[in-house]
Amino acid sequence: MSPAAPFPVAPSEFIPPGSRFHTLASPFPMKRGGALRGARIAYETWGTLNPRRDNAVLIVTGLSPDAHAASSTDDPAPGWWEAMLGPGKPVDSDRWFVVCVNSLGSCKGSTGPASIDPASGRVYRLDFPELSIEDVADAAAEVVHGLGIERLACVIGNSMGGMTALALLLRHPGLARTHINISGSARALPFSIAVRSLQREAIRLDPNWNNGEYDDATWPESGMRIARKLGVITYRSALEWDGRFGRVRLDESSPFNGGEEDPFGLEFQVESYLEGHARRFVRRYDPNCYLYMSRSMDWFDVAEHGGGDVHAGLAKIRVERALAIGARTDILFPVQQQQEIAEGLAEGGAQAEFIGMESPQGHDAFLVDIARFGPAVRNFLGRL
Amino acid sequence: MSPAAPFPVAPSEFIPPGSRFHTLASPFPMKRGGALRGARIAYETWGTLNPRRDNAVLIVTGLSPDAHAASSTDDPAPGWWEAMLGPGKPVDSDRWFVVCVNSLGSCKGSTGPASIDPASGRVYRLDFPELSIEDVADAAAEVVHGLGIERLACVIGNSMGGMTALALLLRHPGLARTHINISGSARALPFSIAVRSLQREAIRLDPNWNNGEYDDATWPESGMRIARKLGVITYRSALEWDGRFGRVRLDESSPFNGGEEDPFGLEFQVESYLEGHARRFVRRYDPNCYLYMSRSMDWFDVAEHGGGDVHAGLAKIRVERALAIGARTDILFPVQQQQEIAEGLAEGGAQAEFIGMESPQGHDAFLVDIARFGPAVRNFLGRL
Numbered sequence: 001m002s003p004a005a006p007f008p009v010a011p012s013e014f015i016p017p018g019s020r021f022h023t024l025a026s027p028f029p030m031k032r033g034g035a036l037r038g039a040r041i042a043y044e045t046w047g048t049l050n051p052r053r054d055n056a057v058l059i060v061t062g063l064s065p066d067a068h069a070a071s072s073t074d075d076p077a078p079g080w081w082e083a084m085l086g087p088g089k090p091v092d093s094d095r096w097f098v099v100c101v102n103s104l105g106s107c108k109g110s111t112g113p114a115s116i117d118p119a120s121g122r123v124y125r126l127d128f129p130e131l132s133i134e135d136v137a138d139a140a141a142e143v144v145h146g147l148g149i150e151r152l153a154c155v156i157g158n159s160m161g162g163m164t165a166l167a168l169l170l171r172h173p174g175l176a177r178t179h180i181n182i183s184g185s186a187r188a189l190p191f192s193i194a195v196r197s198l199q200r201e202a203i204r205l206d207p208n209w210n211n212g213e214y215d216d217a218t219w220p221e222s223g224m225r226i227a228r229k230l231g232v233i234t235y236r237s238a239l240e241w242d243g244r245f246g247r248v249r250l251d252e253s254s255p256f257n258g259g260e261e262d263p264f265g266l267e268f269q270v271e272s273y274l275e276g277h278a279r280r281f282v283r284r285y286d287p288n289c290y291l292y293m294s295r296s297m298d299w300f301d302v303a304e305h306g307g308g309d310v311h312a313g314l315a316k317i318r319v320e321r322a323l324a325i326g327a328r329t330d331i332l333f334p335v336q337q338q339q340e341i342a343e344g345l346a347e348g349g350a351q352a353e354f355i356g357m358e359s360p361q362g363h364d365a366f367l368v369d370i371a372r373f374g375p376a377v378r379n380f381l382g383r384l
Numbered sequence: 385m386s387p388a389a390p391f392p393v394a395p396s397e398f399i400p401p402g403s404r405f406h407t408l409a410s411p412f413p414m415k416r417g418g419a420l421r422g423a424r425i426a427y428e429t430w431g432t433l434n435p436r437r438d439n440a441v442l443i444v445t446g447l448s449p450d451a452h453a454a455s456s457t458d459d460p461a462p463g464w465w466e467a468m469l470g471p472g473k474p475v476d477s478d479r480w481f482v483v484c485v486n487s488l489g490s491c492k493g494s495t496g497p498a499s500i501d502p503a504s505g506r507v508y509r510l511d512f513p514e515l516s517i518e519d520v521a522d523a524a525a526e527v528v529h530g531l532g533i534e535r536l537a538c539v540i541g542n543s544m545g546g547m548t549a550l551a552l553l554l555r556h557p558g559l560a561r562t563h564i565n566i567s568g569s570a571r572a573l574p575f576s577i578a579v580r581s582l583q584r585e586a587i588r589l590d591p592n593w594n595n596g597e598y599d600d601a602t603w604p605e606s607g608m609r610i611a612r613k614l615g616v617i618t619y620r621s622a623l624e625w626d627g628r629f630g631r632v633r634l635d636e637s638s639p640f641n642g643g644e645e646d647p648f649g650l651e652f653q654v655e656s657y658l659e660g661h662a663r664r665f666v667r668r669y670d671p672n673c674y675l676y677m678s679r680s681m682d683w684f685d686v687a688e689h690g691g692g693d694v695h696a697g698l699a700k701i702r703v704e705r706a707l708a709i710g711a712r713t714d715i716l717f718p719v720q721q722q723q724e725i726a727e728g729l730a731e732g733g734a735q736a737e738f739i740g741m742e743s744p745q746g747h748d749a750f751l752v753d754i755a756r757f758g759p760a761v762r763n764f765l766g767r768l
Contacts (some may be wrong), residue, residue: 041539124578130647139684142704149732155564168598175470187631188621188631189625189626189627189630189631190622190625190626190630190652190654191617191622191625191626192655193631193652193654194613194617194625194654195617195654195659196542196616197650197652197654197655198610198613198614200648201609201610201613202610204648205610207591207611224588225585225589226582226585226586226610229578229582229585229737230582230614233575233578233579233582237575238573238574238575238715238718240589241573241578241763242574242575244573244574246573246574247573247574247577247685247687249443250646263514263679264588264679266581267682268574268581268682269574269576270574270577270581271577271578271581274578274581274582291648294645298575298651298652303631323537330624331715334622341702374487383733
């Protein structure tokens with residue numbers, strides 16, 4: 001919870017201390033109906049906007065990250081993309097003015113189901129209107145305009161952010177010259193829909209969820225644990241885990257070791273790895289926000305913009321150059337989906353390249369396999 | 385619940401009506417400690433044992449199937465491997481005397497946590513001793529001996545049954561001349577451990593599980609729903625679902641359609657597919673049995689028989705011929721694991737073949753892709 005936030009902060013909003021805030025148009029219409037009033041977007045920036053205002057790069061994120069992509073003077077804590085963003089790094093803040101926005105609907109400073117509805121003074125919870133990726137994109141576009149930027153040098157989207165970036169390019173033609181789509185997709189396919197549907201069901205089946213009316217004392221921790229662990233299982237790859245964990249057992253001294261009294265407790269290292277991820281997440285992400293963000297991904301389909309054809313939808317996008325990359329071990333956003341994006345953007349006239357990386361780390365590779373993803377991003381931006 | 389069972393049947397035992405029963409040695413020692421008294425194995429048979437008693441084929445199964453692999457005069461209902469087993473079928477009951485056993489620890493007629501402990505008259509629940517794949521194999525071997533069979537022509541194991549078959553061959557040398565391992569593995573690897581660990585956690589987090597002390601009125605239905613849906617997600621493949629479900633929505637008339645009032649309800653066909661699977665399973669499989677069977681797979685590791693090396697363990701097995709097959713889209717028991725089995729058995733002197741099928745249906749392919757798995761099994765058995 002940010003001491004600096006210039007608005008009332010609800011208990012399950014987790015706002016990085018370096019956040020800045022952009023107030024959205026009010027009303028802010030939502031794609032699937034309804035509108036927000038007095039809504040805001042949290043963002044952070046790195047580098048300096050040049051006098052021609054043509055060196056801006058926008059980063060839109062996956063489901064859970066906040067806008068704190070990297071450390072800064074306002075917040076020296078390492079960010080979630082610390083190795084990729086900063087002076088001299090692949091996204092070079094010595095050259096680019098970089099903006100990262102927290103997604104609309106999230107709980108990391110932008111308005112979402114965990115935020116206080118200014119009209120009622122109460123937390124939105126399930127009264128928040130249905131959220132779509134297009135709304136997330138529209139809100140990000142408003143931040144860009146609000147910073148006095150007419151045209152981005154590049155919009156970079158990771159994971160869900162890859163969807164957000166495509167929605168932004170479709171709904172705001174001309175807003176970006178180029179695009180990097182990392183482990184993203186132009187539409188949700190049934191395996192990922194099934195996984196997310198099950199994550200949401202686990203939250204909703206938790207009696208503590210209580211139709212969204214939980215509080216700190218009655219947090220749906222079981223549901224969030226399951227949702228997070230299932231997420232982590234699909235974010236990595238079996239190949240990586242074979243090498244990383246194999247069949248290694250926990251030490252007897254491990255705090256995770258259930259001991260002999262609990263034959264169903266944690267015994268293997270891979271189980272404690274999941275447990276660690278769950279413990280770091282369950283009380284740091286609002287369950288209702290999770291439901292809204294998750295469902296928005298299922299609904300996203302660029303084909304809606306192409307008369308039912310995803311290639312035709314992608315071909316409506318006008319960018320000069322594009323790069324679509326991903327990991328060949330990604331089971332959630334498989335590389336065929338990044339290849340599809342590159343092909344569709346090329347049909348629209350872009351000079352578009354696809355790279356399927358041999359990273360073992362699956363969907364999360366863009367966060368950890370900097371040796372592969374770093375040079376690809378650096379080369380693309382370097383040639384602009 | 386079988387009206388014919390010659391013993392008291394507990395409420396969450398689901399026994400096919402054609403079941404026969406073999407009483408195990410009493411005490412029956414368990415690998416990880418403890419022993420069972422008065423335990424039994426349910427089994428079914430097809431075809432006729434020839435006078436030389438050398439035409440017997442044993443089938444050991446995955447986690448959930450019962451012994452009713454195919455229809456018979458005792459039970460004309462279709463079995464779970466109906467297309468594969470019967471007169472003139474790939475496992476040809478005109479030639480072979482086929483025995484399928486329900487696994488020890490299951491709730492389909494064999495003794496397990498859902499059964500009544502004859503010593504106390506109460507359902508075992510968590511008082512059942514820790515179950516290992518080796519116990520399942522030892523119990524199956526007793527059935528074989530009980531039928532007067534000294535040497536099987538072949539032991540066929542599917543999925544978990546692939547583990548059981550390997551354990552049987554290691555612990556009962558000479559019991560089988562040949563072996564078919566289908567979508568099995570010689571040890572659990574971390575991706576499958578993680579999935580099963582999460583399935584068990586979902587059951588254990590369900591307040592109704594209540595440390596194993598549920599009944600019909602307080603069944604841990606939420607936990608079983610999540611466990612089953614996660615299972616189905618890992619039993620199939622993204623590739624199959626892209627073609628089968630795509631992004632097709634449910635009809636408004638579908639009983640699964642949550643309607644507009646429930647934005648988190650079922651909307652896509654893939655979600656109703658999972659829902660159907662869950663509804664058919666949650667009250668038809670005992671949750672405690674699920675926990676025991678699931679954990680037994682995590683523990684299984686042929687390397688224990690090979691001084692820590694899985695190939696050395698496999699090479700201790702003596703069979704004349706072997707076939708290890710699986711689907712290239714299987715994410716739970718990936719084909720590299722069937723390849724490993726064939727290589728290890730070859731090191732032990734078997735004439736061993738590996739086939740990685742191009743089936744799109746993932747782990748479940750052996751149940752549905754009869755066009756590929758049928759001929760492979762037919763050819764192998766036909767050459768014996």
